[in-house]
Amino acid sequence: MNNTIEVAHYNLHKYKEKVAGDCFLMNKAPDERIVATLADGMGSGVKANILSELTASMLQRFMLANVNTVRAANSIMETLPICSVRKVSYSTFTSLNISPDGVTKTLEYDNPELLWFRNNEFLQITKKTSSIETNTTRNTTLYAEIKLEFGDRLIMFSDGVTQAGMGFSATPLGWRINNVKKYIKDIISNETTISAKDLSFNIVEKAKEMDLNQPKDDITCAVVYYRKTRELMVITGPPGDRNKCPYMVEQFQQFSGKKIVSGGTTSKIIADGIGADLEVDMTDMHSDIPPRSIMKGAALVTEGLLTINKVINILDNENITQIKDIDAAHRMVELFIDTDSIYFLVGTAINEAHQNQNMPVEMGLRRISINKLANILREKYLKKVTIEYV
């Protein structure tokens, strides 16, 4: 599958409130569908929390089981407890059921409208309505089926976003949906590949700012970014059998994603094979990691095991959102973080020099380091990792 459904959300509680009144849940079905629900319980605090959690988890269960959207909506409406003060049930919600091929079923109830963004424009979602009479009110849900294309985003938020800043003289009616849309459009046109995580964070932080940093309500935003899977190849180590060099070069040339070459000898093999210049970047001097080299066609060329071992260390320990000193290892980390699927092509030749007794211990076996790295990427960063030994 070469598409990725990237989903992220960010939430802030109402000022001084300890529990969230909004609830966002996301699950992956066994058939790779992603289902996600944002529910906003009426009021705030514990009651809102229970309402929204209940609503979101019921919806998630229906969506996961691929129950007909209207039926799901009706069941929810019939079951939801009714607020005794206001005589209305509820928790508002937005729910999505996204197939890997982009076909997406949406279900909305009273949240700010779900936004669909493509190529710098918001698209209209043609929605159908379904009404259900409960003993107190008539509730109308909106549902639709749309087809996402690569690069599309779905953006949903609680009214804590649209009503942010309400009551202040500059924004008497709050931020309001059209201004939120304008803001989102600006962010994306400035950074067309902004991640779901950064976009949702950005929107919520802006809303908080409009509330003068003391949110008057829960503020939640969730973003779905439907895009091509980002693939990365890492070639490291000369092949055990030198006759396999052309194979490595060929793999490098044929791979369409970004490419990292790690190791001095390895980079020479590739550079020779593709007839490219290879130059050490002397501006990239750091005390513990050799500088990167520059080669056409590669996103990054680094030294081998010193760099890889530092990468392992960073991925395992450092707070990677606060990278400051950018050496070759940190550059490699950034490429890893920004990718979904990583293919390691690992040469098995043993470097005589590294077996020398003067060499630091961390220059041990490449295979061990790569396995460790692959495990961290899989387990801690949920990347898809494949390793091929040559």
Place this chain on the structure above:
Amino acid sequence: MSKEKINIELCLGSSCFSKGSNKIVDFLEEKLSDNFFDIEISLKGCLCKDKCTEGPIVKINDKLYTNVSTDNITSLINEHISN
């Protein structure tokens, strides 16, 4: 007489790097910015020269030196500066 020029190529491969070639770079860059050698010097890094056991490896005007350190690099360069 026109000013002489010296090309220095320093191995920054893993082995030489961990044996101190990075310190040689720092050392030389400082000297160069102080104009310590009254001569034009170009400093370039290179990848493993397959002489790791004898590293750090430095090439000055096509002559290869092994086991170079901050202690002996100055005199090696001086060898290339005619008086």
